[in-house]
Amino acid sequence: xxxxxxxxxxxxxxxQQLVKLLNERSQCAVEIGHLKKMLSQHAWQxxxxxxxxxxxxxxxxxxxxxxAIRRLFERIIDEARSLERHSMEGGxxxxxx
Amino acid sequence: xxxxxxxxxxxxxxxQQLVKLLNERSQCAVEIGHLKKMLSQHAWQxxxxxxxxxxxxxxxxxxxxxxAIRRLFERIIDEARSLERHSMEGGxxxxxx
Numbered sequence: 001x002x003x004x005x006x007x008x009x010x011x012x013x014x015x016q017q018l019v020k021l022l023n024e025r026s027q028c029a030v031e032i033g034h035l036k037k038m039l040s041q042h043a044w045q046x047x048x049x050x051x052x053x054x055x056x057x058x059x060x061x062x063x064x065x066x067x068a069i070r071r072l073f074e075r076i077i078d079e080a081r082s083l084e085r086h087s088m089e090g091g092x093x094x095x096x097x
Numbered sequence: 098x099x100x101x102x103x104x105x106x107x108x109x110x111x112x113q114q115l116v117k118l119l120n121e122r123s124q125c126a127v128e129i130g131h132l133k134k135m136l137s138q139h140a141w142q143x144x145x146x147x148x149x150x151x152x153x154x155x156x157x158x159x160x161x162x163x164x165a166i167r168r169l170f171e172r173i174i175d176e177a178r179s180l181e182r183h184s185m186e187g188g189x190x191x192x193x194x
Binding site for chain 2: 003004007008010011012014015016017018019020021022023024025026027028029030031032035036039048052055056059060061062063064068069071072073075076079082083
């Protein structure tokens with residue numbers, strides 16, 4: 001591809017997939033929240049978060065550097081943790097703005 | 098699935114796909130940086146960034162709420178912009194830590 005529009009179209013396609021995957025990942029966190037509530041476990045499990053970061057840095061082949069991947073997944077984990085906590089507290093469901 | 102381990106395995110699989118897609122998206126940003134350099138355009142184009150955020154919020158069906166999707170993509174755009182700038186300055190290639 002040699003045109004800006006073509007690359008931007010590809011970014012838009014990737015973003016649609018990212019939205020789907022980020023939500024699928026978050027649904028897993030919600031389910032984990034329900035299970036942890038039943039098992040009386042805490043939402044915050046630092047060893048598991050460290051494991052996730054190790055895994056994604058190991059999988060990284062660039063062009064994002066490892067620090068960028070770590071920053072992105074720290075944010076992804078942060079949003080998952082909020083949802084997981086919310087589901088452990090028996091919070092309400094998703095609302096569109 | 099009714100076990101924590103199963104949901105965590107699913108999260109790990111999703112994370113592998115996310116790392117691939119985030120890097121593919123970043124490669125597009127690098128290519129866009131090269132093109133913009135040839136066309137003498139600026140790296141920062143706020144209308145395009147606003148368009149990206151509108152698209153991802155529109156695609157969002159939860160359980161992440163729209164504010165969470167916006168926060169995540171602001172970070173993703175931020176990392177892309179850094180790489181794009183770097184490629185416009187003729188910066189070096191990816192290095193593993």
